[in-house]
Amino acid sequence: MKRIFFIEDELPNKITYYHLLAFVISLPFDLFYSEVILISLGIHTAINFRKDDFKRLKNRNLFILTSLYFLSLVCSLYTTNKDEALFDLTKELGLFIFPLIFCLTRLNISKYKDRLLLAFAMTCVCAILYLFIDSIRVIFYYQLPISFLFSDSFLNQRFSEPLEIHATYLSMYVALSLVFLLYCFTNSAAMQKKVLTGLGCFILLIGLLQLASRAVFMAESIIVIIIFPFFISQKRIRIRFLSTSMLILLVALILLLKNESFKERYVEDLKDDFVSNFSSEGRVIRWKTIGELILQRPIIGYGTGSETKILRAKYLERKLYNSYNYGLNTHSEYLGYLLRAGIIGLFIFLFVISFGFFCALKNRDIVFLAFMTIITIVSFSENILDVNKGIFFFGFFFSFFTFSEGLPDNGRRASTV
Numbered sequence: 001m002k003r004i005f006f007i008e009d010e011l012p013n014k015i016t017y018y019h020l021l022a023f024v025i026s027l028p029f030d031l032f033y034s035e036v037i038l039i040s041l042g043i044h045t046a047i048n049f050r051k052d053d054f055k056r057l058k059n060r061n062l063f064i065l066t067s068l069y070f071l072s073l074v075c076s077l078y079t080t081n082k083d084e085a086l087f088d089l090t091k092e093l094g095l096f097i098f099p100l101i102f103c104l105t106r107l108n109i110s111k112y113k114d115r116l117l118l119a120f121a122m123t124c125v126c127a128i129l130y131l132f133i134d135s136i137r138v139i140f141y142y143q144l145p146i147s148f149l150f151s152d153s154f155l156n157q158r159f160s161e162p163l164e165i166h167a168t169y170l171s172m173y174v175a176l177s178l179v180f181l182l183y184c185f186t187n188s189a190a191m192q193k194k195v196l197t198g199l200g201c202f203i204l205l206i207g208l209l210q211l212a213s214r215a216v217f218m219a220e221s222i223i224v225i226i227i228f229p230f231f232i233s234q235k236r237i238r239i240r241f242l243s244t245s246m247l248i249l250l251v252a253l254i255l256l257l258k259n260e261s262f263k264e265r266y267v268e269d270l271k272d273d274f275v276s277n278f279s280s281e282g283r284v285i286r287w288k289t290i291g292e293l294i295l296q297r298p299i300i301g302y303g304t305g306s307e308t309k310i311l312r313a314k315y316l317e318r319k320l321y322n323s324y325n326y327g328l329n330t331h332s333e334y335l336g337y338l339l340r341a342g343i344i345g346l347f348i349f350l351f352v353i354s355f356g357f358f359c360a361l362k363n364r365d366i367v368f369l370a371f372m373t374i375i376t377i378v379s380f381s382e383n384i385l386d387v388n389k390g391i392f393f394f395g396f397f398f399s400f401f402t403f404s405e406g407l408p409d410n411g412r413r414a415s416t417v
Helices: 009-028 031-047 051-057 059-075 084-092 096-102 107-140 144-150 155-162 168-186 191-211 213-229 233-260 260-273 283-296 307-317 321-326 333-362 366-378 388-402
Strands: none
Touching: 009 031, 009 051, 009 107, 009 388, 031 096, 051 096, 051 168, 051 260, 059 096, 059 388, 096 388, 107 144, 107 155, 107 191, 107 388, 155 168, 155 191, 155 233, 155 321, 168 191, 168 213, 168 321, 168 366, 191 213, 191 233, 213 233, 213 260, 213 366, 233 260, 233 307, 283 307, 307 321, 307 333, 333 366, 366 388
């Protein structure tokens, strides 16, 4: 704990570090705190900007990571909804500010990388514990059986509601934290650390199941079963880890299928999304409708800020009244880029994602690779960059991992936490 809150460095670097620490701690909570911390960090970075820092701006990583924001800026030039475009550009500023801050900071991100990730993981553990305690408090208040905790009343959005955060975004935070704690567990020799990180993993795992985000659960399963074992060098430990992980996953799946609420969320709702009739208004029907719009302007799309207006008009035309009333978006980041920026926009988005995978693999950074896997899979079913919590998660951690590459203690190494 002391290593997290007390560091030896120059004063400007200390201030930067504590800003980053406060930011990762604030992420699962009200957006107001994250925004205030980001503004303060931006001001601090500007105050410490020096003339020779202009050379730092000639950075490949900076150009690639900010390309998504400049794509939105260019697409706003031909949109039919200028007001919405301005709102979107303001909301997406994190995609520009985070890479700029990490590019200009003199703080050795790699040196403090594990400490910041540990603080983030501990915050997620505390957030999940709070949600379970709050749920149990409600159950006791209404004198309900404890088994009610695993009913639809405390699942998914209803579970994350006390923190006022969408279950999918909290699930992404939890999934990334779980991978980091697994990394610490497998790389630590001290029994005390193994017990603490193991306990943290257990809390995050049951939290992930309770949050019931299918896309995040699928991403985490792929990471733990397929990707993570390749980063364990010792064959004996790798086999033991893989066997244990598969056993835990199998037990979790059996328990999920035996509980009607979990079964409905993980299986039945998924089936409804893929039912090809207009009465269901599942994702597949909306995607087909969106595909018709994309084919009309496939190269450059409709422009930033145009999505809600043109989708609602199309939903009304196809008699998708629920989708119209709720103003549902594409529920796919890939389709979202095709709609507002066409094939060109989708290519740029895929290039940025591919760049992240390249950096993660190049540096053998399992946590970075897990982050990219989560983003890639969740983007199939969610518009991550349409919501501030998603933008902050994407912008911060993508820049955080990317700008720590190539430094002496980066990559796969023994945990320093």
